[in-house]
Amino acid sequence: MESIDIDETDLRLLDALQTNAALSNLALAAQVHVSPPTCLRRVKRLWEAGLIERQVAILNADRLAPVLGHGLSAVVEISLDRQGAEMLDAFEQRISVDEAVQQCYRVSPGPDFVLIVHVADMPAYQALAQRLFTSDANVRNVKAFFSVKRAKFEPKMAISSARRA
Incomplete structure (x- = not known):
C-alpha cells in the first residue's frame, strides 16, 4: 500500500x-x-x-422501527478449529458477503473473529447461525451476546486526538 x-x-x-x-x-x-x-x-x-x-x-434505527421493527443486534465471537491463513481468509470471505453481518473483526487473543450482526428476530438469527456457523465444519465455538440497548454508535475516527498522541 x-x-x-x-x-x-x-x-x-x-x-x-x-x-x-x-x-x-x-x-x-x-x-x-x-x-x-x-x-x-x-x-x-x-x-x-x-x-x-x-x-x-447513517439511518436512525429508532425512527425506522415502526416500519422495519427494531430487529435483533448481536456481538458474536467465533473460534475456528484450524487457524491457517487460508482458513481464516475463507471464513472471512464467506461471512463478509452476508448482509446481516455489519462488521467483522479478526481478533487476538481469544476468539478468531468478532462480528456485529443485525437480523429481524430470533428465528432470523437462528437461520444466520445455521447458514454461517453450524454448516461450517471449521467453526469450533460460537458465543453470541444480544443487545438490549445501544448506548453509543459512532463510526467517526478520532483524528484530532490521534494526531496529538
Missing part, C-alpha cells in the same frame, strides 16, 4: 467529512479555511489515495 503525505489541512477535511459528508464543496472549504478549488483538489486526492472509502447515510 502506497503512503500518502497528509498535512493538517487534509486532516481537517477528513474530520469535517466524517461529521457531514453532504457538505457542499463551498461549505466544506469555508469550514476548513481553504479556497474552494483547493478543497476540491484535496478531497479528490484523498479519495484517490483510498483514505475515503465511501460515503453513506
Whole structure:
C-alpha cells in the first residue's frame, strides 16, 4: 500500500467529512479555511489515495422501527478449529458477503473473529447461525451476546486526538 503525505489541512477535511459528508464543496472549504478549488483538489486526492472509502447515510434505527421493527443486534465471537491463513481468509470471505453481518473483526487473543450482526428476530438469527456457523465444519465455538440497548454508535475516527498522541 502506497503512503500518502497528509498535512493538517487534509486532516481537517477528513474530520469535517466524517461529521457531514453532504457538505457542499463551498461549505466544506469555508469550514476548513481553504479556497474552494483547493478543497476540491484535496478531497479528490484523498479519495484517490483510498483514505475515503465511501460515503453513506447513517439511518436512525429508532425512527425506522415502526416500519422495519427494531430487529435483533448481536456481538458474536467465533473460534475456528484450524487457524491457517487460508482458513481464516475463507471464513472471512464467506461471512463478509452476508448482509446481516455489519462488521467483522479478526481478533487476538481469544476468539478468531468478532462480528456485529443485525437480523429481524430470533428465528432470523437462528437461520444466520445455521447458514454461517453450524454448516461450517471449521467453526469450533460460537458465543453470541444480544443487545438490549445501544448506548453509543459512532463510526467517526478520532483524528484530532490521534494526531496529538
